[in-house]
Amino acid sequence: MAKPSGDVFAQIFQLLGKRSDDPEVLAFHAARGLKPPPTVTKTDVLYDVRDKKAGFALNYEAEVRLPEFYPPRKENGKYVAYLSSATFGEPFTGSIAGELDVALPEKDAKALAKKAKGETWSTPMYRGYVVRREAGREVCFIYDSDDDSFVEVRLELEQLEEGDPALAKAAKEAKAKAAPTPARVFPRRTGEPPANEPLPAPLAALFELQSADGLGEIDFEMLAEIEAGGPEAWTRNAEAEHEFRVFAQDGSGGLVAFWLVHHDDGVARPLAEQPVVFLGSEGEVGAVATDLADFLHLLAAGIGPYEVVEYGATEGEEPQPAIAKLAKKFFPKRKKRDANTIVVEAQRDYGDLGDRLEALRPS
Template sequence: MITPPPFALLEDLLGSRTDDPRLADLHRAHGLRPPPTFPDRDGWDGMGVTEQGWEMAYKATVRVPDRYPSLRVRGCGPVIGYVTKVYITESYPAPVRDGLTVALPEPEARARALDSMTAEYGNVVHVLHRDEESTFEVRYHEDGRFIWYLLTLNERAENDPELLRAAAPDAREIPFWPSLDPDESFPTALRALKVHQDASGLDGLDFETSDHFESGAVASWTGDDDADREFRVFGTDGSGGQVAFWRVHEGLPIEQQPVVLFGSEGYVGPVAKDLCDLLHLLAAGVGPFEAAMAYTSDEDIDDEDTALRPELARIAEIHLQRREGRTPKAVVEDAENAYADVRDRVDALSR
């Protein structure tokens, strides 16, 4: 039988990064999936073992000096989170701080409390310990029944001057590109894809290829006219989302720039690291929307190199390069790891 982790360990992990090896070991020992990473800085997640009476909450950004704003994996991939809360419920069999257990009567908790309050739903909260880094409290129903112990990382106010000075996340250097020229060259692989689509369709794929770069779409989306310098829209999905090259690499042709999606509901995300990978995604039956949403929606992207539409893989081979064994899952993961910061960039352009 697996025993729950000692409270001292959970307390020690409060505030730690989600890539801390100790967290990985804890999750592995208790059959949990790995500690989370997040696509953006709004993420929140919780993991634990209900039967053992413990859970830890993870937050993508904590308002604590030196941890705000959060870093990205490898500088541009998913956002690293932190442990921000530890919950101990009535199933937890071991003592917590100062030898207290989940059998602590409410009157005794009240007598020990630094301060007490009535929270939502009439719950009674007693703060048992507070220092510079954390607050330890116990909560009861209004009839005195125990709910949980809660250990919380102390965070600064949103308008804290020190945090505001550090609020701008590190961003990659973006070349300053000229405005779109109406006669700008359109990739031959996309022209071939357009010809194929007009002749035979894409067999249910939610993607419509243009025969030229569309102007004004990203500027309208962000409210920044300069955004059209940085992105080149070349297709749409059925909901009206825009598929575009994100021109982040100076000196590389447009075909080797990453492909991203501006979703019709406000979602932005990477699709593929270049046009060749996009064509292989389409050949496997994965559209831009499914690829861009896979990381945040837990959609199952096939890990097999299934060329359901070999004619699209052939377009990539003729006009770009041949890529054998390139699975859809690898394409999506590589795009997310390398270009997830497109979300931060679009947020910056939209302010």
């Protein structure tokens, strides 16, 4: 497979399989004026960075089914991500595999796949032809099954099938080498679970702002007070009421809460000093911000807790200057913080949230 220097396809071919923070990957993004590689917070999501004008997309993911990449792992609160595939479509004008282009007729793609002994597949929506394989990569031309039109070219790593013994072996070896994670210590609690209580002043002001002007397009709705009952319903364990204080929800009913992990002599610190976490209606869980000040800065950037946990979003559609003013008013010593830093630090420091929730749920 020819890979002439200066060709975009050839450059991406060489970058495939590299970490998202590899200097060569970052340099490619910078040279093309692309957004930086995404912060990956889930293993079952493909995160893309698109160059719409040039007609290609770079796809990053944490779970690459090859022994040298497996299993997914975290560093500093985020998953190690790899450039696992790329897609090319109209209006891409560069060469594909050094000699082809996106105008390749389907009959020619079919003939090339047969010659290369490449896979040919068909679904009710698409037909695909693997026309090249080299160095653990494959090039597949994809066409629409309804009107026979070209859809895209996919360049991707050749990965193993799920359940391949080599992956199980790699996972076992990684587990044996992994250092044990210290368990978080929670103080012993007595008495009845807490009842509803007033919102802290910054959140009360946010509730008033929501009532008066709304919070833009963020999938986030403040409650009128700190509400009890949600953590018990989510975990099926009344003890969870001692650890989580719910103050908001998303459109599907997911809970936004403080996780009471910081204590002095067994007494929980103020809610504003506790991390903000998300417990989704479909089981999604994750840390969102290390404290209330950071959380307000995240909302001010137009990013909600659901978007952070479900999609790993660190960019919002529309900044919210009114929320930024609240953050400055109530937390004047906290400088404006980059959303990516907020999310990464939260998930680094409170990445054990999922384990704790599992421990709370009755067996």
